Each structure stands twice: as structure tokens, then as C-alpha cells.
Amino acid sequence: MAGNMRAIWKMEQKEGLLVGEAEIPKIKDDEVLIKVKATSICGTDRHIYKWDGWAQKRIGSRVPYIFGHEVSGEIVEMGKAVKGLEMGDHVSAETHISCGYCYQCKTGQEHICKNVKILGVDTNGTFAEYFALPYRNAWKNDKNIPHWVATAQEPLGNAVHTVFAGEVAGKTVFISGLGPIGVCAVALCKAAGADKVIASGTNEFRQKFAKDFGADILLNPKEQNVRKEVMDATNGEGVDVFLEMAGAPQSLNDGLAVTKAGGRVSILGVFPKPFEVDVSTDIVFRGITLHGINGRRMFDTWYKSASFLRSGAVKLEKLVTHRFKLDEIEKGFEALERKEAMKIVLEP
């Protein structure tokens, strides 16, 4: 396919973006061309938009390029080496483009590939009318799921990966951090038979979503003593499982302190810099198992996400607080700035 398309460019090494034009990408033999039906804004996109320290370091002089990576669309062209897909398939993108030949890739751990490239970070992304994707990264969606819902599957996948890094059925769970991923985690824990789900976050707008998605107890660390509240809610036993999704040192340390001896701690949150942890008291003496969680397992995580979407156990559509035209993307960043949004979807 040839011609031009609308696209959102990160043009310069400073805050901002450009709504403009680009050539429709040419695909390689092992790629598919996807017509974007819906794309959504991730926290990562906000880092890129604001051009914060992370973006400066991670992207630097590779501008200009097209960003965005949460997406749902249709296959409109296929390279000759593509297998297992068809024209017209509805697909989302697994954003970790793995090398296929490093140790991690060759042992079923493509999500932590040593040479990974991230769609929309290291390559041109989905804030556009079309984008090219290696066919192995295309995830076929059920056509019954609207594109504006399916695009939010990527953060759901992060939640699935974190929640199911261990057992939750019959377990008490403490979730710290109530962005879209944290709220999905609440819904997943309830859908998977968790005993009691305690959720903690500072933003009242977002707390309502956690409540709506089934949290049994809501805490606000700005106003409450999280450690005391969790211990009280568990008869002094602490929780079986702690999911860190806030990326704040206090959050991790509070969570470790209220996890039962022998419990599980799974960390998805990203912390800006090193910080103090009481390794002996909080991890060693109490026999804690701790997992660092990155991306989504390919593609176990996607199969599970699809199942929870299909069953209706996770009502992803409720997370979409705003739908804009692609060209209106700056409205989306503004809503996020006002902390009055969960998931913002853009439709070309």
C-alpha cells in the first residue's frame, strides 16, 4: 500500500508533539500492515510527550519519529513469510519486538529479550493511520470486541502477568497503585477467586474505579496508616500476596512489611531511582518470594487476557473514560494532566 497518512510525531527533544503526515509504511516479508482503528495513551507516551528524564535518556536524538503502542486494528497487507494470520483479522500488538535468538528468546522468555525493541519507543508506533508489525507480534482479537476496548488489552496484559505470577485463588491480596493496570489487577483478583482484595491509591477519581471493579477495602496512603489498616483487615496475619503497581518506595516498603511470612510480592511499578529496602527483616527472615514483572509473557498472558475479556469478568470498556479523534490527541494528554482520566482512546 502506498500513499500518505495522518501521524503523530515526536519532532524535537522537548515537550510536545506534532500532528502531521507520514508515508504509509512499507512492510517486510515477515511483517503485516495494520490499519489503526483505535490506539490509546499509555503512561510511557506521557513520558515521551513531556520529554522527562526517562524519555531524554531512552529516546534522545532518535527524534523525529511516530510514537504510541496500545492499539487495535485490521490487517490490510501481509508479507510473504507471514503465517497463521489472514487479511481483515482484528489484531492488537505485543509491543516487545524480540530478537528471537538471544538466551531469553530461546528459552520462552521473549518478554525480557536481551535485544528487545519496543514498538513506538524504539520504532515507529501506532499514533497513526497505519503501522507495520512483525507478524509474530500480532495478537488476533475476537471480532466481537470493539476496537476501542481491545486497544486497552495491553495494560490488562501487564495486570494479568503480575496477578498470575503466583496463585491468587483463596488468597488475600494487597494492591498498591490504582492506575489502569492496578484497577485491572483488582478485577482480575476478584474474578480469580481471591479471598479479600485491599487496594491502595492516592487519587480519588481512580479509587472509584477500584471500588467499582471489586476492591473489598480501599486505602489512601496520604490519609491512612496503610500498614496498620492492612494488618487489621487480615487479623494481624498480613496478606498472602502483594502487587506493587505504584512505583513508589514507600509503597514497596509498606507492602513488604504487611506481607505474610512465606508470601509473594510481585513488582510491576517502576521506581525513578534506587532506594532503601530492609532486605533482612522484610525479605530474608520472612521467606518472601519476590518477582520483578516486565511486559507480558508471549503469549500465555494474551490468552489469559482474552479469556477474561470474553467472559466479561474484566469490564475493560469501563476503563475508557475518553474517546477522541487521533488529531485531538493533545486533549487526551490534558485530561491525564488533570488526573481525571483512566484510559484515553484515539480513533483515526
Added chain:
Amino acid sequence: MAGNMRAIWKMEQKEGLLVGEAEIPKIKDDEVLIKVKATSICGTDRHIYKWDGWAQKRIGSRVPYIFGHEVSGEIVEMGKAVKGLEMGDHVSAETHISCGYCYQCKTGQEHICKNVKILGVDTNGTFAEYFALPYRNAWKNDKNIPHWVATAQEPLGNAVHTVFAGEVAGKTVFISGLGPIGVCAVALCKAAGADKVIASGTNEFRQKFAKDFGADILLNPKEQNVRKEVMDATNGEGVDVFLEMAGAPQSLNDGLAVTKAGGRVSILGVFPKPFEVDVSTDIVFRGITLHGINGRRMFDTWYKSASFLRSGAVKLEKLVTHRFKLDEIEKGFEALERKEAMKIVLEP
């Protein structure tokens, strides 16, 4: 059994000990009385002897009491509720005396019992001619193993628990900390088919033991750049498994940095206070699994230890650098002070 016995007392809340007398303990229905044939000095005993911050906080005003907990002896008396043991059995002591009714105990995790008492720390211990032990804590030794060797099984057990918290066969392993536990870990990894074992410690006397027990590469963090050396030795891949047995912040951070994405980190080391960890870079982004290790699993760990003793794969007898009469215990602490000892055995 009635009468008096020789015993080593921690008398006062200050450095030192008293070689004296005590009454032979009266046993309860569910206890056995064990005649001590050999008892050995653990790092914990040294904390108690020196009366450092840990000992002041952990033991405080409970002095005077008899300390010591690594032991091998013979059953000379049995309470009427005792099952599965016989008079004359050679036994060692699992030192974690668990309550039996907390959540951890009721789910196969007695080693992290919520109400645990430690033999020789919370109760009268084994630096004596006799001691009393709940029969469930008695581990029957093979009578072919001399008592002066069997007493060193307790630290071997810590090593077994740590090494086998995950897979080691065919894996590269980095072990930091070369006390008796670290050196046992080296031997175990080699005996269990580890690919390459890199061991790091600052004490040259102890490095020789690591070498003798099979370490493929020896590092000294005082003289070498540990991160560079480990990465070079693994073709830039990092190790599959990191075992922290030094209890030093730099050791943990170095080890995390050289663990392969998707790798395993098991921490047995005890760190005196909280310290900075780069959680995002070293744990989250690389999908690390980290275990805090405490005590020995009851009694999986002991079965495995016994197997490695029986097969000769771990030559525990080589770790015993000194054998003294019980009354000469201060000679043992002096040898440790000079850093010229591994395991010091006392025989009543």
C-alpha cells in the same frame, strides 16, 4: 535422668561466657533428652559471645541461659508421647522449634513459624553435656557419620535450602560469601551439576576451602571488579543463579547486577540495616525472581543434606578446622577472631 552436667552459660548482658555447671534438663512428654557428643560454633553464637547489637536486642535480659545449637548426640531418655525414635538413636537438632498451629506451621512452612523459638537463643541450648528437644525436632543421623561431622549438618542445611530454592543443574551460579555455608553451597552446586560456579569472598583462608570444594572461579571483591569478572566469565550473559551469603549491601547489589534477565536470586545473608537497592533496573526490568531464605525446610532440607553426606559429595569433615573439649570453648572463639577457622567443634 537426674544430676548435674557441664554447661556453657551466657551469664551477663556483656561480652563473654561462663564455663560452669547446670542441672541435667527434665524432659516433657513430647521431648527427648540428648547426650551431646559434639556441638559446634555458629556465627550466631559469636554474636551472643560478643554481645553485639543483635544479641542485645534479641536476647536482652533473658540471661543467664545456656547457648549453642549445632549438635550431634544420642538419645538417652524419651517422653511418653515420642514417636518414630528409639533410645540410642544418633540425632541432630532442627533448631527452629515451631508452634504447630500458626498459618505457616499448618501449611508446611514450619521454618518460618510465626511463633518460632530458636534452640540456644530462646531456650537452653547445646553447649552442655545434655539438652532437651521436642521429638519432632530431632533428626536421626546415619550412625556411620561421626558426631563431630554430623554437628556441621545444620549450616549444610542452610546451604541446601538456598541452593535448591531453584534449579542449578546446567546453570551458571555466582555465590557471594565464603563462610561455612557459602563453601557448602559451592560443593552442593558442583555435586548437583551446575555449569560453572563463581565464588567470591574476601578471606583468603576461606577462599582455599571454596577452591577445594570445587569453585571454578574465585573472586576477591576487595581486589577485583566483581561485576566485570562475572560478566567476562559468562560471555557477557550474566549468571543464571545468584546466591547471597555474605550479608553485605555491595554483595547483593553486585550479584543482582550480574544476574541474567529471568534469573534467580536467593538471599540467605543477613544485613545489619536497610540499604539502597536499584529495584527497577536490577529486579523489575529484568524479570528477576528473588527468594528470602530462612532456616531449613522441615524436613525436605534434612533429607537432601543427608543424601549429600551419604554420597560423599559434600565432604563436611573437611570444614572442621578445629576440635576442642567443650570446656575449651573460648579457644574456639579466639580462632574465629583470628579468621583462621571454618567450623569449630566442641566435644564434652
Added chain:
Amino acid sequence: MAGNMRAIWKMEQKEGLLVGEAEIPKIKDDEVLIKVKATSICGTDRHIYKWDGWAQKRIGSRVPYIFGHEVSGEIVEMGKAVKGLEMGDHVSAETHISCGYCYQCKTGQEHICKNVKILGVDTNGTFAEYFALPYRNAWKNDKNIPHWVATAQEPLGNAVHTVFAGEVAGKTVFISGLGPIGVCAVALCKAAGADKVIASGTNEFRQKFAKDFGADILLNPKEQNVRKEVMDATNGEGVDVFLEMAGAPQSLNDGLAVTKAGGRVSILGVFPKPFEVDVSTDIVFRGITLHGINGRRMFDTWYKSASFLRSGAVKLEKLVTHRFKLDEIEKGFEALERKEAMKIVLEP
């Protein structure tokens, strides 16, 4: 406590029972005396009542004795070695009375103790006003759960053990056999986020319960081609998980045939004798993992069961189709004979 009580005796080595009297049991130091508030009839009790081949072989000449083992009651007396319990506690009985010193017991596998005794099979049981129980086998119930519901926790536990022998969240599950355990398994799978639950049984009365407990698809192997139906319902993929709870050769072979390559098969069903299995095609070539399931894990299973009871996710009270006075026990066996019952509760 002294005196007489009502009790149901298996008197002779033939079909039948005797409603009579017995002495209230004297407890040992490590036992509690429990006043029975509700006790229920298990399939095992029916084998004993009917005196079939299993009962003849397993019990033989040990008659007369008091049978029954599913129970809920109150502690009215405690031996002096009892810990973690109080007078008046509501308790159920873990029926596997383990030795505590065999390999299995010493490695957290008491449920498959080499020297196990079963309450009400190898010892006097719960079809009485009182029974004695080792305190370690007493499970403390929430006092909010009526005794006539709590007694049905034992089969729920079998279901919990089987269902959670592997992962079910987001997985398709095929359950064959719809007695009380099979029906509980249906409810548990749904409560734990299973993707699609296909249940198969021949008894229409019981199929209704499976439907009511959430089965997505119901099959009757007498009327339908189970293999075809399951494959059709899973787009030709087969199920991720197969739970065998019927104890019929055809059921196991059908289930194996429809389990996806790499899938999990957990077998609780008891088969009267050896039978043909296509090991190569159905297990080896497709990389199946298969678990034999016996009893309940002590006490992980009980903690999980309690959680699902507390949350209301498994409505155990619906399974109780009949409540009789203890003396009316034969009415219970008659209802079972007519295949018009699920769980029958007896109240002294």
C-alpha cells in the same frame, strides 16, 4: 466426660447398621472430645453400609465399630497437650490421621502418610453424639457457618485439592463425574476464573446442581459423544484441564483424549480395577501432566475451602438435599439409593 451416647454401629460383616448406644470416648493427652452437631454421609459410608468388596477388604473383621467421618461440632474437652484450640470452638475433622514421622509426613505430605488411619474407617467415627480426635486434625470453623453446612466441607476439600493441583484461571476445564465433589469443582472453577467449564455426568438429578453451580456446558455420556462435544466446544483445541471425578475407565480415557497437548489431568476418581489406557497416544506424545489426588493437603486445602465458603463463591448449603435426625440414618441411605440426593446431613 463420662456416660453413654447414641451411636451408629457397623455390627457385622454384612449389609446394614445398628442404631444404638456407646460409651462417650475417653480422650488422650493430644486429643479433643467433640460434640457432634452435624455429620454427613459420604460415598465411603455407603460402601460400608452396603458391605461391598472394598469394605470387606478394607474393614473386614474389625467390626463392630462406629463409622462416619464428615462432621461439624463443638470442642467440649481437651487433652493437656492440645495447642491452638479452645473449649467451644466449632470444628470439622481432617479425616486422615497421619503418623507424623514417615517420609511423607516429614515433608509436608501428611495427606499421603504411609501409616495413615482414616477416621470412621480405621477408628471410631462421627455417626455418634461425641467422638475423639487428635487435636492436630481439628479444623476450626468460622462460627457464622451453620454446622449442617460446615459438615460438607470435607468433600469440598477434595474438590479444592483437585481443582487447584494446577492453574484454572483463564483455562478451559472438563469435569467428569457430578457427585457432590464434582459439583463443588464446577463452582470452584467458575469462582476461580476458569474460561469455560464443561461438566459431564449420567444422573439428571445431579446435572441440575452442576448447572446451578455454573457449568457452561453439560454433557451426558450415556446420550452424547463426549469426545466430539468437548472438541467442538473448544474449537478443536481440547481443554486445558481435565478433572476425573467419576472413577470410570471410559471417563478417564475420554478425558485424556480431549485434553490439549501440554494440558493437565487430575484424577480423584477411584476405579474398581486396572483397565486399559493408551499411554503413548494420550499421555506421552502430547506431553500431558497427570496428578493422582488423594485427600486434602494439610492444611492448605482447608484454608482455601474456608475462603470460598466465607466469600459465598461456593454455596455449600445448596448441596444439602436432606437433613435427618442421626437415628434416622437409614432414610439417608435410602435417598442415596434412589439417586435423589446430593449431601445428606444427620443431626444428633
Added chain:
Amino acid sequence: MAGNMRAIWKMEQKEGLLVGEAEIPKIKDDEVLIKVKATSICGTDRHIYKWDGWAQKRIGSRVPYIFGHEVSGEIVEMGKAVKGLEMGDHVSAETHISCGYCYQCKTGQEHICKNVKILGVDTNGTFAEYFALPYRNAWKNDKNIPHWVATAQEPLGNAVHTVFAGEVAGKTVFISGLGPIGVCAVALCKAAGADKVIASGTNEFRQKFAKDFGADILLNPKEQNVRKEVMDATNGEGVDVFLEMAGAPQSLNDGLAVTKAGGRVSILGVFPKPFEVDVSTDIVFRGITLHGINGRRMFDTWYKSASFLRSGAVKLEKLVTHRFKLDEIEKGFEALERKEAMKIVLEP
């Protein structure tokens, strides 16, 4: 590369082969052309040579084609889509050519791909001077390993997959079946710290290899009561792990009977037809976990195999009893017929 090459053809649907010529294969974009340096004879090749029931059913009318699949060679040509390999690399072939898009492939289980093709069975194989292979199936060998040794890695891989389907360190293991895979399993168990390895096989020539590779006890089921011997050797406890590598009903049933309650049974053996198993007694009541094992995990298994080769723990070169020129292949089949061979290597 163009031209002709020597090749071994399965010409007709009957016993036999043809030593002849073929065109050097043309490779696709994602394939490599490998110059065969050594190729070896697998049991599968013998089925094909003899044209037994399995071969008739599995291959049927797809003759003529070139068979063989165990190999080591050099890359002499690469398709343009190939990544992570270089000209001149020494490689072996993972023989399971997976589709890449089925459920199994997309969840890290390519070894049980739904649409798998087997090299040398479903496609032209390695009994030739050259063969074509998808680059993802090429395993890079250490250049220090001679080709005539590296070709035997494929059966070693089957052994690695089976042995490490669970834990062996400190465990007693019973291995039934002493072909090249069984003998490798013996060596691996010893190298990985197994407690005691009991090996059983009927061929005396092969028993010597098991002895040489470290078996602690050798049994011959034709002459001994295997069940009694294994129970005696384990003090009546039974083994922790049973590895079935004989593919005989009696072997599986004996092994199940001597596996400890809670033990692990991994089955690699292929059984010609269904047979009776005592599922209740041997699997259910004793809480056995059983795995069907097929192929090698891609590529965890290969990494582990490489490690054991590198360390010298498995002396694969000792298994090579015969080396012939490729054209002399019938001599190889004759040696196998006489039961005087382990691994037969052919060199073009």
C-alpha cells in the same frame, strides 16, 4: 549451492534403503544449508528401515524420501531472513519443526506443536551430504566438540528433558530401559546429585554402559524381581523418581508400583498399544505426579545438554560404538540387529 550429493533414500514401502544420489537442497529465506559432518542412527530410523507398523502408518506413501535426523554439520549457506547464525557455524538440528502459530507454539511449548513436522520423517533428512533446515531449528555447537560426538546430542536431549522434568538432586531414581537415552539419563542423574540410581534393562551389552555411566544398582527384569529389588534397595520406601524409557507395559507397571507416595514418574518410552494400568492403586491413592515426555524443550533442553557436554559430566563419546562411512549405513543397521551397538555414527 547447486549440484548433486550422496544420499540415503527410503525408496519403497518395504524393508530396506537405497544408497544413491540427490540434488543438493535449495534453501528458503528462513533456512540454512548444512554440510553434514556426522549423522547417527536413531531407533526411529530403524523403524523406517524395517518398515514396521509404525512406519507404514506414519510415512506410508510419502516415499521416496531421504531419512535420518541426528546430525552435526557446518552452515554453508544462509537464507536472507536468517538471524543469530554465521557461515561456518557448527550446528545440530532440533528435529521438531514447529508451525510457530498454534496454541502450543505461542505458549513456549513448540516441542508439542500441533502441526509439527519431524526432520527426516515428514521432510528430507540428514542421511546425506547436505540438508536444509529452518534457522530457528539450528543449534550452535561448541567447536571443541567433534562432529561425531555432537550428533549424539539429540538423544542426550531426550534424556535431559525427561530427567529434569522434576528434581533429582538428593533423590533416589529408578530408570527402566537402557538404550542410549536411558544410559544418558543414568549419567545425568549422577551428575545432578541423585542419591541412588537403579537402572534396569534386559540387554547385557547395554547394561555395561549403564554401569560405566554410574548406575549404583543394575537390574535385569528377565532374571530378577524388579519390584522386590527396588524396594529392598530403598529400605522399603520406594524411589522418589521413576523414568520410563523402555516402552514396555511391565516396565511402567513395575515402576509405578515402586514409586514412593508423592513421587514423580516421567515417561519417555513409546508403547505399541494400550495396556492395563492400576490407576487407583498406583497413581491416585499414592498422589503420584506423572509426565508424558516428548522431544526436547526448545531450547532449555539444548542449553542444559550443552552444559553437561562441556563439563564432561556426560561422556557422550563413549556411547559411540561404531563409526562408518555414510555409504556403509547398512552395516550400522546390522550391528543394531545384533544388539551389539549403542550409537552408530555415519560420516559422509
